[in-house]
């Protein structure tokens with residue numbers, strides 16, 4: 001067992017932290033208030049190489065392994081306070097770029113990957129529907145087979161990046177009676193007749209990541225827009241979710257580390273009853289718990305990344321990491337606010353935003369309840 | 382033991398756990414919900430470990446997993 005990172009990996013992480021601290025902090029409080037997405041910062045990340053990290057150089061990527069990618073996300077989470085931007089980038093990387101890279105035809109890869117990686121275009125991922133969330137495969141969006149292609153009808157909701165997207169990976173069923181075996185993936189470009197993006201959906205946290213709905217009304221997609229084989233959509237989706245669960249959480253580790261450091265600094269500086277509040281055991285213990293939670297979360301996540309780097313299936317481990325990190329990030333946000341007292345509750349102190357952002361993490365990519373279901377099943381329950 | 386016997390035993394013992402002890406190799410595993418989406422994940426993980434093969438994600442389709450018989454025929458190609 002080797003827990004050490006190479007000098008190269010650590011140097012890259014430091015570079016990412018430096019880049020994020022310098023380049024991605026501008027005007028965040030206003031953007032959060034106005035729920036504004038920064039295309040400028042998205043492009044800066046692309047230029048730095050974030051979007052392309054684990055993808056081959058042929059498509060403009062850096063060919064990094066999963067461990068390095070996850071460590072980079074950790075650095076991004078530590079250096080970049082804009083959790084919404086990081087979330088939006090991860091949503092594209094794992095549920096748009098990765099399925100195209102793994103299941104797409106060479107033509108689809110050539111068409112989309114270089115643009116997505118360079119920041120020239122943005123992608124969204126449509127799975128959830130108004131009537132199907134956790135039970136994703138009970139979707140209503142239909143893909144009816146016609147001559148030379150498919151006609152899609154239905155709608156997708158809670159779609160991250162939808163209002164700013166140039167293309168989307170979407171799932172529709174070719175036969176609702178087949179359940180998960182009818183689910184089929186497609187790529188679709190904005191501007192395709194019958195395909196529209198409706199309203200911007202406002203939300204509690206991750207406010208700088210745009211969200212909307214995708215509507216399909218007799219939308220014809222030629223055969224070459226199908227992603228992977230007919231009926232393989234459920235497995236394509238599962239693969240994306242495993243990547244997303246591992247990597248999106250990497251940034252949470254970075255953010256929790258920053259919350260811990262800020263809490264320690266504040267507990268040492270803030271005095272009440274004639275001494276630093278960190279000298280009160282209840283305050284100290286709360287910060288100790290933050291530290292223990294951070295380290296256990298980190299170990300769970302590194303294990304998932306390691307398993308995947310060995311080419312091993314990690315369904316249960318990814319579910320454990322998603323469950324634990326999602327909940328740990330919420331708890332860490334609460335603990336930080338308690339440590340900062342009333343100041344922690346005030347927007348200007350930039351502590352409360354993390355808690356609002358963290359709550360999304362117990363819902364997206366499968367709620368905590370769903371992660372528990374997966375783990376229970378793997379335990380034979 | 383051949384693929385069919387090993388798969389039948391695993392599905393009966395681990396995925397069905399007594400719910401359908403008379404499962405046959407030709408029975409439709411998917412249309413009647415005998416195996417759900419989580420069950421498929423477990424089955425693929427079992428196949429990969431037991432038979433030392435990597436099932437490509439794009440091969441996890443109805444046509445290859447519909448019954449123990451169909452699945453065994455698919456696995457025989459490795």
Ligand SMILES: Cc1cc2nc3c(=O)[nH]c(=O)nc-3n(C[C@H](O)[C@H](O)[C@H](O)COP(=O)(O)OP(=O)(O)OC[C@H]3O[C@@H](n4cnc5c(N)ncnc54)[C@H](O)[C@@H]3O)c2cc1C
Pocket residue numbers: 091125126127128129132133134135157158159160161206360363364365366367368369370373
């Ligand atoms: C910030 C954010 C970004 C998102 N981005 C995207 C995106 O880009 N693309 C996309 O397609 N979707 C996206 N989603 C949607 C997300 O995947 C769904 O919200 C999620 O899958 C839950 O579905 P639901 O909201 O319909 O809740 P429901 O499935 O209706 O669940 C409601 C409650 O019931 C519980 N529940 C449901 N079934 C079970 C069960 N079997 N056992 C125990 N409890 C259960 C849930 O845990 C939850 O507490 C996003 C969501 C959020 C919050």
